[in-house]
Amino acid sequence: MTSPSTPSQADDVAAPDELTHAPGFLARRLYQAYLAAWLHDVDATLTGPQFAVLQIIGENPGCDQRSIAALAALDTSTMADVARRLENRGLLSRAPSPADARRKLLNLTEEGRATVHDANLRARKLDEELLRPIPAEQRADVLRHLAVLADHWERLGQQH
Numbered sequence: 001m002t003s004p005s006t007p008s009q010a011d012d013v014a015a016p017d018e019l020t021h022a023p024g025f026l027a028r029r030l031y032q033a034y035l036a037a038w039l040h041d042v043d044a045t046l047t048g049p050q051f052a053v054l055q056i057i058g059e060n061p062g063c064d065q066r067s068i069a070a071l072a073a074l075d076t077s078t079m080a081d082v083a084r085r086l087e088n089r090g091l092l093s094r095a096p097s098p099a100d101a102r103r104k105l106l107n108l109t110e111e112g113r114a115t116v117h118d119a120n121l122r123a124r125k126l127d128e129e130l131l132r133p134i135p136a137e138q139r140a141d142v143l144r145h146l147a148v149l150a151d152h153w154e155r156l157g158q159q160h
Contacts, residue, residue: 023149034130041129042122046115049074051123053082054116057092057106064097065104073154091115 019025038048046054052072057063060071069079083106086092091112097103108116131139 037126037130038123041126043119046119047082049078050082050086051116051119053079053086053106054091054108054112055120057108058113058116061107062105065094065106068106073150086112 035048043051049072053068053074056068056071060068065079065083066076068083069076072079072082074082083092083094083104087094090109093107093109094104095107097105131142134142
């Protein structure tokens, strides 16, 4: 007995256009494929959000956790979990702000700097591969359109 996902049967069926032309469906497909590529090509233990946090801290040492969360497009509870995990791995340090002990200031450790540097090299190669089907002269436009959609979708999400 074969399952409905076997190639011989899958060739006989098609997803409806309403699905395959839906931006959310396409975004999910892109994200699912991106995660698989990230795990294979960049880092099997460092997640995309963790990498984003490390990159942002590297550019903004001593910045507070709430500001890092906003820059990384993470809610505060997710950011707290990401920061805790990265701290437990020895990649960042958290210290209370001298002005307000409730605010946590974040800095990369030496290991964190090395990790983000190495992962960044691999991530840039992945970025090139992800965009390879798009002609080089169109890539900036594609990224600009994706940023417009990301901003719009985030605003929509905040309204609900």
